Amino acid sequence: MEKLTVFNIFSSFVFLFSIQLSQAADTINPASSFIRDGEKLVSSSERFELGFSSPRKSRYRYLGIWYKQIPDTVVWVANRNSPIIEPNAALTISNNGNLVILNRKNGAIWSSNTSRKAENPVAQLLDTGNLIVRDNFSRSASEGSYLWQSFDYPSDTLLAGMQLGWDLKNGVERYLTSWRSANDPSPGNITNRLDIHVLPELGLYNGSKKLSRSGPWNGFFFGAAPSYASNLSEPILVDNEDEIYYSYESYNNPIIAILTVNPSGTVQRLIWHERSNRWAAVHSAPTLFCQFYGHCGAISVCSYEKTPNCECLKGFKPKSQHNQTRPGSCVRSESADCKSGDRFIMVDDIKLPDLLNVSLNKSMNLKECEAECLKNCTCRAYANSEVTGRGSGCLMWYGDLIDTTKAKFHNGQPMYIRVPAS
Numbered sequence: 001m002e003k004l005t006v007f008n009i010f011s012s013f014v015f016l017f018s019i020q021l022s023q024a025a026d027t028i029n030p031a032s033s034f035i036r037d038g039e040k041l042v043s044s045s046e047r048f049e050l051g052f053s054s055p056r057k058s059r060y061r062y063l064g065i066w067y068k069q070i071p072d073t074v075v076w077v078a079n080r081n082s083p084i085i086e087p088n089a090a091l092t093i094s095n096n097g098n099l100v101i102l103n104r105k106n107g108a109i110w111s112s113n114t115s116r117k118a119e120n121p122v123a124q125l126l127d128t129g130n131l132i133v134r135d136n137f138s139r140s141a142s143e144g145s146y147l148w149q150s151f152d153y154p155s156d157t158l159l160a161g162m163q164l165g166w167d168l169k170n171g172v173e174r175y176l177t178s179w180r181s182a183n184d185p186s187p188g189n190i191t192n193r194l195d196i197h198v199l200p201e202l203g204l205y206n207g208s209k210k211l212s213r214s215g216p217w218n219g220f221f222f223g224a225a226p227s228y229a230s231n232l233s234e235p236i237l238v239d240n241e242d243e244i245y246y247s248y249e250s251y252n253n254p255i256i257a258i259l260t261v262n263p264s265g266t267v268q269r270l271i272w273h274e275r276s277n278r279w280a281a282v283h284s285a286p287t288l289f290c291q292f293y294g295h296c297g298a299i300s301v302c303s304y305e306k307t308p309n310c311e312c313l314k315g316f317k318p319k320s321q322h323n324q325t326r327p328g329s330c331v332r333s334e335s336a337d338c339k340s341g342d343r344f345i346m347v348d349d350i351k352l353p354d355l356l357n358v359s360l361n362k363s364m365n366l367k368e369c370e371a372e373c374l375k376n377c378t379c380r381a382y383a384n385s386e387v388t389g390r391g392s393g394c395l396m397w398y399g400d401l402i403d404t405t406k407a408k409f410h411n412g413q414p415m416y417i418r419v420p421a422s
């Protein structure tokens with residue numbers, strides 16, 4: 001029903017009359033206008049544009065958002081799964097607030113899905129790069145009152161202010177999905193998402209296979225995150241009963257910085273170099289061997305500075321003397337029964353192992369953590385869960401220590417490993 005009505009409006013207005021969009025508008029409403037191929041919405045300070053393009057040599061047309069000065073880098077694509085094959089598509093907003101891409105032959109080829117009906121809907125491209133639909137009764141609409149926003153449907157790029165994580169109330173996860181290939185914006189297999197299993201941490205996946213991980217969130221940042229972040233942007237983690245998400249704010253707003261996943265299986269933090277007119281990767285993972293998930297076997301630590309780079313944790317030795325570059329696993333140097341006395345030794349500056357078979361108690365201190373871990377022979381290591389202040393909370397690992405890495409940027413944290421007392 002709605003499809004038909006919109007289609008009729010479309011045919012009569014777009015093809016019989018020629019309605020010109022007033023130049024450089026940032027809004028459309030049902031009565032006033034369409035965005036046709038070649039026309040654009042421009043955000044109020046001209047930071048972002050929305051329009052139709054064939055990004056990165058793709059064959060078809062897509063509705064996308066890009067920085068005005070970087071039209072080749074489309075940071076959001078609306079119709080990822082519904083390319084515009086016939087020319088002359090247009091974007092409009094229906095009377096009940098749905099954004100619709102129309103095409104003469106096929107009618108609606110893509111539509112947003114508003115949560116509730118608007119009385120007087122308008123679509124607006126904000127200076128954050130967020131395309132929103134709001135009711136024009138509340139002119140200074142706060143974020144909560146948007147009927148729809150593109151930030152809720154990330155493509156392959158995280159802009160400052162976007163959220164990566166979980167809306168726990170509605171059971172919705174928001175994550176980045178790579179393009180299928182360099183020329184095809186349809187969703188590929190590479191995703192970057194927030195794992196919230198024990199503590200929040202970022203994971204890069206190929207389908208269900210983990211390719212790389214950050215360390216767990218330690219109260220300030222994701223464990224062992226490179227220090228570039230500290231002067232470029234402020235990492236934010238919101239964790240309450242309604243939502244858990246990662247986001248970032250740019251310190252220096254004119255600087256253009258994005259986080260993006262690509263089909264070749266890397267996640268990159270890119271900044272725009274205005275002078276040379278190109279993107280520079282300030283971080284790209286996994287590229288170094290220790291960034292590949294589980295590069296070393298269990299109970300060994302991956303070190304950037306050592307050869308071989310996989311080294312058994314203190315108190316352990318390689319199972320076999322051969323194949324030092326990738327030890328399968330390590331065994332306790334002395335196979336003494338744990339009952340005859342164990343202690344813990346500290347290894348400093350570590351990206352903590354993956355949070356498998358882990359227990360967390362946020363109210364324990366390090367002393368209590370040690371006592372608790374010592375009680376149980378299967379407890380292999382412990383560490384603080386937060387580094388804030390003098391450290392707090394208790395993480396205990398019962399089982400293999402997978403993907404333990406010496407921090408590259410000297411921003412890891414101490415971990416305590418069980419060894420025989422002798």
Ligand SMILES: *[C@@H]1O[C@H](CO)[C@@H](O)[C@H](O)[C@H]1NC(C)=O
Pocket residue numbers: 113
């Ligand atoms: C729109 O949202 C409703 C409820 O959230 C859902 O049932 C429906 O399948 C969605 N439609 C489309 C086209 O995504």
Ligand SMILES: *[C@@H]1O[C@H](CO)[C@@H](O)[C@H](O)[C@H]1NC(C)=O
Pocket residue numbers: 027028029122136
């Ligand atoms: C929003 O409402 C105001 C007041 O009624 C009107 O002047 C303005 O044109 C409307 N904006 C849009 C985009 O429809």
Ligand SMILES: *[C@@H]1O[C@H](CO)[C@@H](O)[C@H](O)[C@H]1NC(C)=O
Pocket residue numbers: 180181188189207
């Ligand atoms: C994604 O994974 C599936 C299943 O493993 C595979 O068939 C498909 O070719 C992959 N797609 C890409 C673009 O790599």
Ligand SMILES: *[C@@H]1O[C@H](CO)[C@@H](O)[C@H](O)[C@H]1NC(C)=O
Pocket residue numbers: 228231232
């Ligand atoms: C951030 O700090 C690093 C090292 O301290 C420096 O090389 C880099 O230029 C700084 N970046 C910005 C955007 O200030």
Ligand SMILES: *[C@@H]1O[C@H](CO)[C@@H](O)[C@H](O)[C@H]1NC(C)=O
Pocket residue numbers: 189206207263264265
């Ligand atoms: C992802 O996995 C598929 C097999 O499922 C493989 O063909 C492809 O090369 C992998 N891609 C990356 C980037 O690891």
Ligand SMILES: *[C@@H]1O[C@H](CO)[C@@H](O)[C@H](O)[C@H]1NC(C)=O
Pocket residue numbers: 323324325326
């Ligand atoms: C180590 O073992 C792996 C897997 O078994 C093998 O692919 C690799 O070639 C070996 N490296 C050396 C130096 O022996």
Ligand SMILES: *[C@@H]1O[C@H](CO)[C@@H](O)[C@H](O)[C@H]1NC(C)=O
Pocket residue numbers: 361362363364368
């Ligand atoms: C966490 O540790 C505190 C202090 O030792 C203890 O009282 C509490 O029962 C522990 N909580 C859990 C879930 O084990």
Ligand SMILES: *[C@@H]1O[C@H](CO)[C@@H](O)[C@H](O)[C@H]1NC(C)=O
Pocket residue numbers: 375376377378379398
């Ligand atoms: C040791 O910890 C494991 C894993 O949490 C648990 O299954 C086991 O019951 C514990 N053993 C003792 C003696 O507490």
Ligand SMILES: *[C@@H]1O[C@H](CO)[C@@H](O)[C@H](O)[C@H]1NC(C)=O
Pocket residue numbers: 356357398399400401
């Ligand atoms: C977790 O513990 C269970 C039971 O002790 C064990 O079977 C499993 O292999 C452990 N997983 C890891 C990753 O250590």
